[in-house]
Amino acid sequence: MSALLDLWTVVLVSAGAVFYLAGTVGLLRFPDALTRLHALTKADNLGLGLVVLGLVPQVGGVIIGIKLVAVWLLVMVSGACVAQLIARLVRHGSDPAP
Amino acid sequence: MAEFLTGAACFILLVVAVGLVRLLRGPGDADRLMAVQLLGTGSIALVLLIGVVSASPALIDVALTLALLAAFAGVALVRASTTRRPPDNSQ
Amino acid sequence: MTLLFDAALVVVLLGLAAWVVLARNAFAAVAAFIAYGLLLTLAWLQLHGIDIALTEAAIGGGLTGALLIGAVIRLRTAPPAAPATSMTLALAAIAAATTTAVLAACVLALPDPAPTLAPLVADNIAVTGVENAITAVLLAFRSMDTLLEAIVLLFALVGAWSLGADSAWPGRPGFAQSAPPNGILAYLARILPPIGLVIGVYIFWTGADNPGGKFQGATILAAIWLLTMAAGLTDAPRVGSRWLRAALVAGPLGFIAVGVFGSYSAGAFLALPPEAAKPLILAIEIALMPTLTLILALLLPGPPQRTSS
Numbered sequence: 001m002s003a004l005l006d007l008w009t010v011v012l013v014s015a016g017a018v019f020y021l022a023g024t025v026g027l028l029r030f031p032d033a034l035t036r037l038h039a040l041t042k043a044d045n046l047g048l049g050l051v052v053l054g055l056v057p058q059v060g061g062v063i064i065g066i067k068l069v070a071v072w073l074l075v076m077v078s079g080a081c082v083a084q085l086i087a088r089l090v091r092h093g094s095d096p097a098p
Numbered sequence: 099m100a101e102f103l104t105g106a107a108c109f110i111l112l113v114v115a116v117g118l119v120r121l122l123r124g125p126g127d128a129d130r131l132m133a134v135q136l137l138g139t140g141s142i143a144l145v146l147l148i149g150v151v152s153a154s155p156a157l158i159d160v161a162l163t164l165a166l167l168a169a170f171a172g173v174a175l176v177r178a179s180t181t182r183r184p185p186d187n188s189q
Numbered sequence: 190m191t192l193l194f195d196a197a198l199v200v201v202l203l204g205l206a207a208w209v210v211l212a213r214n215a216f217a218a219v220a221a222f223i224a225y226g227l228l229l230t231l232a233w234l235q236l237h238g239i240d241i242a243l244t245e246a247a248i249g250g251g252l253t254g255a256l257l258i259g260a261v262i263r264l265r266t267a268p269p270a271a272p273a274t275s276m277t278l279a280l281a282a283i284a285a286a287t288t289t290a291v292l293a294a295c296v297l298a299l300p301d302p303a304p305t306l307a308p309l310v311a312d313n314i315a316v317t318g319v320e321n322a323i324t325a326v327l328l329a330f331r332s333m334d335t336l337l338e339a340i341v342l343l344f345a346l347v348g349a350w351s352l353g354a355d356s357a358w359p360g361r362p363g364f365a366q367s368a369p370p371n372g373i374l375a376y377l378a379r380i381l382p383p384i385g386l387v388i389g390v391y392i393f394w395t396g397a398d399n400p401g402g403k404f405q406g407a408t409i410l411a412a413i414w415l416l417t418m419a420a421g422l423t424d425a426p427r428v429g430s431r432w433l434r435a436a437l438v439a440g441p442l443g444f445i446a447v448g449v450f451g452s453y454s455a456g457a458f459l460a461l462p463p464e465a466a467k468p469l470i471l472a473i474e475i476a477l478m479p480t481l482t483l484i485l486a487l488l489l490p491g492p493p494q495r496t497s498s
Binding site: 006009010013014016017020021023024027028033036037040043044047048051052055058059061064067068070071072074075078079081082085086088089090092 | 099102103106109110113114116117119120126127128129131132133135136139140142143146147150155158161162165166168169172173175176179180
């Protein structure tokens with residue numbers, strides 16, 4: 001059982017790390033601000049989400065596990081809102097860049 | 099297990115640190131802010147990983163604080179860039 | 190593996206620090222400074238300073254970033270400053286080099302092993318009734334420092350207010366903010382405050398036994414309040430308001446009252462009688478929390494700018 005849980009952690013944390021990599025590659029390679037925003041939100045939601053889900057079996061306590069998931073939910077709410085705000089800033093041209 | 103999680107932490111740290119190149123290059127405020135945002139999310143994952151490796155649940159409170167305030171820099175930028183200021187005659 | 194992590198952290202921190210100093214674009218420097226604060230949080234965690242990491246997360250992630258971003262955007266519309274002469278540049282270089290040299294000399298002159306009072310704290314912490322050594326030091330063993338810090342913060346706010354124009358006195362700090370009531374900012378400012386309130390009070394309460402405490406909790410509450418102000422849902426109070434001024438002095442006054450109580454019951458100012466140490470520590474924290482929240486939140490909008498409404 002413990003080996004299975006460890007496998008779960010290894011697979012999910014690795015997958016989360018891959019999404020962080022994808023977020024960085026997108027942030028660096030995509031041509032404009034709006035597409036980069038798209039890459040960023042993947043790291044926010046999936047990268048952190050998979051890391052959190054992977055870590056849940058390792059913390060040894062239901063309450064702590066719930067707190068871990070709460071961290072992820074908070075990041076999803078604020079990440080989604082900030083993505084909207086940034087997108088509007090870019091679109092309305094308040095941003096001095098191309 | 100601790101070895102693997104520390105390795106994952108190293109990987110994520112390096113990856114989001116490379117993302118900071120966008121902070122250096124810009125070109126716009128939004129691009130730089132996005133690099134900070136990515137580093138912020140990455141830091142939360144790193145805090146959680148360190149917390150599990152060192153078996154200290156108090157670290158989750160640090161992650162909770164970071165997560166709660168993750169939106170702050172973005173809100174501050176949007177607010178400051180869109181506020182119409184009255185003419186500054188205080189000087 | 191841990192060594193690799195620490196080494197990477199140090200390299201990125203030094204790189205960001207160099208960028209903050211060298212960047213020509215002010216916003217790029219500020220953004221890098223926020224990133225620097227995030228990595229500093231990780232560095233404190235690696236040094237097992239969880240309380241400091243929590244403070245860095247709250248102050249660096251929330252308040253400092255917002256303050257600096259506001260300053261940068263404001264500077265863009267300000268008239269350009271006179272360019273630095275070679276004289277001022279030379280003076281700045283000499284001052285910076287001297288400071289660095291003195292700091293380096295101090296660090297190198299530190300005795301090894303460093304003098305520590307930690308065993309003394311560990312021996313006596315049971316008397317205070319709290320389990321978090323940081324809280325015990327801040328509120329029992331060195332409470333005079335904490336009292337003076339609270340008063341310094343109050344003076345900082347008075348200093349910021351005193352920069353306001355006479356015509357704006359005693360108005361509201363900062364500019365009027367409004368956002369579309371159904372917009373995304375107003376949504377965020379409605380959804381986060383209840384969660385932030387719970388987390389802020391939780392961090393405050395858990396500070397007795399775990400990392401946390403009034404300062405970190407107050408920072409979180411201040412940040413949440415500022416968010417509702419940014420969305421135009423609440424407004425900063427008028428600086429002339431009586432309840433505001435009463436709340437601002439309530440924390441230090443409560444602290445001093447506990448100190449005076451100590452000179453009667455335990456024989457010295459700010460001494461805590463062992464049988465009542467924990468309730469008194471809690472009383473100080475509860476008294477300071479609202480004051481700190483108000484001061485930290487009102488330092489951001491700055492001096493009063495609006496007299497009407």
